[in-house]
Amino acid sequence: MSAQTRGTGIWSYAERLPRIAEQHRITLGEGHTPLVRSCRIGETIGIPNLYFKLESLSPTGSYKDRIAAMMLSLAREHGKTACIGTTSGNAGASIAAYAARAGIPYHVYVQENIVPSKLEQILVHRAEVYRVKGMGFDPHIGTQVFETVLAKAKANNWEPAVTAFAYAPLAMEAVKTISCEIHEQLGAPDAVFVPVGGGGLFAGIHKGFAELHAEGSLARLPRMAACQSAGCANLANAWKQGLGKPLPGGSTSLISGIQVPSPPDADLVFAALKESRGFADALQDEDTWHWQERLAADEGIFCEPAGAIGLAGAAKAARDGMIGKEDNVVIVISGAGFKDVQRIRTMTESAQVPFIEADGM
Ligand SMILES: *Cc1c(COP(=O)(O)O)cnc(C)c1O
Numbered sequence: 449m450s451a452q453t454r455g456t457g458i459w460s461y462a463e464r465l466p467r468i469a470e471q472h473r474i475t476l477g478e479g480h481t482p483l484v485r486s487c488r489i490g491e492t493i494g495i496p497n498l499y500f501k502l503e504s505l506s507p508t509g510s511y512k513d514r515i516a517a518m519m520l521s522l523a524r525e526h527g528k529t530a531c532i533g534t535t536s537g538n539a540g541a542s543i544a545a546y547a548a549r550a551g552i553p554y555h556v557y558v559q560e561n562i563v564p565s566k567l568e569q570i571l572v573h574r575a576e577v578y579r580v581k582g583m584g585f586d587p588h589i590g591t592q593v594f595e596t597v598l599a600k601a602k603a604n605n606w607e608p609a610v611t612a613f614a615y616a617p618l619a620m621e622a623v624k625t626i627s628c629e630i631h632e633q634l635g636a637p638d639a640v641f642v643p644v645g646g647g648g649l650f651a652g653i654h655k656g657f658a659e660l661h662a663e664g665s666l667a668r669l670p671r672m673a674a675c676q677s678a679g680c681a682n683l684a685n686a687w688k689q690g691l692g693k694p695l696p697g698g699s700t701s702l703i704s705g706i707q708v709p710s711p712p713d714a715d716l717v718f719a720a721l722k723e724s725r726g727f728a729d730a731l732q733d734e735d736t737w738h739w740q741e742r743l744a745a746d747e748g749i750f751c752e753p754a755g756a757i758g759l760a761g762a763a764k765a766a767r768d769g770m771i772g773k774e775d776n777v778v779i780v781i782s783g784a785g786f787k788d789v790q791r792i793r794t795m796t797e798s799a800q801v802p803f804i805e806a807d808g809m
Pocket residue numbers: 510511512538539611643644645646647648649650705706708752754755782783784
């Protein structure tokens with residue numbers, strides 16, 4: 449089939465996604481992101497075959513665009529008059545853009561400590577935004593907001609716009625397109641490192657590989673490596689203790705996008721860890737920032753901190769002997785550098801930029 453008949457964006461994988469009539473399919477050209485080989489970092493951390501999946505190059509700067517394309521298409525297919533959801537920032541920016549394109553209003557509840565540049569990106573698309581006190585720190589408030597949003601969606605017949613399998617399972621199917629692309633670009637990776645907040649990205653990538661494996665296209669399942677911030681590691685710490693449920697407790701993480709102390713897709717994450725013989729780890733925020741800087745300086749890859757935590761995880765896994773020298777390893781770079789302008793200021797504040805005369809150069 450030609451690219452034209454297969455459709456653009458996630459719709460080139462329409463046969464793997466919930467059925468949407470062609471006239472209801474929305475796209476901004478999401479997906480089809482590059483997989484680039486590491487030119488320096490891989491060698492230095494002992495993973496010569498290291499690859500970066502650049503979801504940072506998505507239309508609004510994060511992989512959430514794949515989900516938003518499906519979500520707003522579902523809303524149109526089902527005649528929904530609005531969508532309603534929660535966000536730490538990127539889902540909101542993405543859904544706001546696709547809602548604008550669909551001509552559907554978007555009501556969104558954002559976490560208290562949302563990165564200002566992410567809030568601004570949501571507002572550009574004219575979403576109706578509320579900021580919820582305590583959301584992003586307190587697990588009970590997080591769960592309460594998820595439940596309220598779901599109840600409001602039901603009562604008004606609006607599309608529930610929360611990027612988790614627990615709340616929007618059909619829209620989340622779009623995450624599988626990441627696995628399809630990695631499979632086309634690389635074949636079968638040995639391990640895939642994924643940032644984990646609510647767990648939907650991790651669960652969706654595993655689901656994509658599991659489906660390819662079940663139909664015989666993929667010889668073996670890649671080991672799925674879940675990377676959480678040490679300040680919000682309820683899943684990783686539970687997994688390390690051999691438990692099957694996330695530990696209780698709030699978030700002190702400073703990494704936007706993965707501050708989810710009550711991960712809605714926890715059960716799916718544990719199942720994927722088990723099925724893929726994967727592993728989970730908690731990374732210090734300083735470590736994640738370090739690898740964000742290294743990606744920019746050594747590889748030319750500009751991502752937000754959450755996009756670099758997978759690399760922090762891989763470097764640690766190589767040190768801990770969890771990854772072999774021969775392994776093909778993929779890091780999912782989930783979001784773009786421009787997302788977090790505050791962080792860019794911190795990264796560059798010590799840089800010297802002398803002010804000079806043109807004739808004194
Ligand atoms: C949403 C997001 C994540 C976390 O995804 P979950 O499905 O909540 O685990 C990681 N990185 C970025 C950049 C995100 O926007």
